[in-house]
Amino acid sequence: MRVVNLACSLPPVPCVTPPAAPSRTLQWDTDPSVLQLQADSELGRRTHRLGPSKITQVDFLPREVVSYCKETQTPLAAHQSEDEEEEEEVTEQKAGPENDLQEEEESKDTKEGHPRELTEEEKQQVLHSEEFLIFFDRSIRVMERALAEDSNIFFDYSGRDLEEKEGDLQGGSSLSLNRLFYDEHWSKHRVITCLDWSPQLYHPLLCSLSLSHLSPVSTLLSSYFQYPELLVASYNNNEDAPHEPDGVALVWNMKFKKTTPEYIYHCQSPVVSVGFARFHPNLLVGGTYSGQIVLWDNRSHRRTPVQRTPLSAAAHTHPVYCVNVVGTQNANNLITVSTDGRMCSWNLDMLSQPQESMELVYNKSKPVAVTGMAFPTGDVNNYIVGSEEGTVYTASRHGSKAGICEMFEGHQGPVTGISCHSAVGPVDFSHLFVTSSFDWTVKLWSTKQNKPLYSFEDNADYVYDVMWSPVHPSLFAAVDGMGRLDLWNLNNDTEVPTASVTIEGAPALNRVRWAAGGKEVAVGDSEGRVWIYDVGELAVPHSEDWAHFGHTLMEIRANHGDGEEEGPVELAT
């Protein structure tokens, strides 16, 4: 842009000095042509004289237009090669061989791309770095799932003979094996001590979701609650491997076909009870043989507990066979009972000391050696405990009768499992509970009377565990030491189990747990294996089942009429 400055004879306005002043003053305009003009005008003001004036050439640089364009993720190498190519074109043909050489070199560079190799040391360093481990943990999880899904999308139905898939279909009412969970490293030679399914909460508000800045995989699993396919199993110590941690808890996933655990946790002392913390989506609570309660968190990448209770007289010093989180989202406690009769109530945020603790003693004599504990549905104050002597007690946490209330005698051997009726329906059966014991029997009780309502004597070995179905009012499962898994449907028959299966290899079965939906049963055995069985039609409740069960109960009571002592109290709820 050129600006041509044409000065005319008229004096520029701002620079005029009064003509009367004899002295000429230099104005700010130092252009000699203008000065000249001024001088001229001073002397001969009246005469207007047009003359050529000097042209000043001024060059203004073009205005810089700043523009922002979208950044794309192209690598530097590609960029450089592009630039080089352009340069080559621009320079045209210089000396032929020179150009060829140049081309070769560049192509070699871009082809090799990364001639630098890492040394062994550098590699080891990377392999041990924290961020690498986090990446590895995440990616391997995803990769294993992808590997396990063997869906062949190219399968051609026309050209092949389809093998008829013969499943274990023994009619709709029986049990069929779904899966087996077993880990070579962590399950071998360990006894399964406890099982727990991830709870299915019906209030979506209570499920806390993680923030979006976490990677997709960890977002998926950071909240256990929405994923009822997760099952945790705790394992005893491995006597053949004294250097391995004594206590192991593995979280298994039913949804994907991969055969390795979703999460692996361990601790120093054998874990004898484990459970998902109901109102804390990322926590797993474990009770150990030493009396310590441990807390694992799936948000951290550590396999060891993030919190532990102290091993002091204030807490537990005996094995903790019962851990249970009760309450509501806003007011919940972890209740633990150890075999020396001590019950402690904890706040999961602070495990350094229990909120309250009490000794469970009956009639002010010696404390009860508790082997199992259960809370009736909806009750947070009253609970039932089973003892090593074979007696069952009810107890309350608070109130005027805090501690042991009633005694229920009936079993002749240590009580191994207790389960309170949990199926919700038109009729309330929450006063019912079943117990299993070393005396080869399973007994049905009501909290309203202190003698059993009925005794199921179909087993020929210690019955290790029993559990009511969460959806069907008259169905419960029991496992014994001969590898038998029995399903009893009381509406059907009270003398023999409605369905029964013997686990392959007939190992002693230590634990049985229904899945939250009531369609699957998980069984843990003494060899470290978790068997998942599908229960078919049998598990589906019908609305008349509740009324039917009411009749069944009346019949049971009627038959058992003789020798029944009416229990003194109905427990305050």
Add this chain to the structure above:
Amino acid sequence: MAEVEETIKRIQSQKGVQGIIIVNAEGIPIKSTLDNSSTVQYAGNVHQLLMKARGMVRDIDPQNDLTFLRVRSKKNEIMIAPDKDYFLIVVQNPTE
């Protein structure tokens, strides 16, 4: 750590898996169960493909990012799990 070794060995022993390679952000292989020349070949090619794929995803939607890449061919399948600093490549033969 030994866990990394163990895990890699376990995956390698699964049926159909031909090789596992861990590559860093620059495309330099850090760990591999294949021979050196194949490793370098895979690493280099996968790295380029990854950059292209990632660039494509970001180009279409800048808020988006690549999470997993699976290349299915006649003979095998290459699965790539990318990350900010590293990526994991597993080559398997799915019909085996």
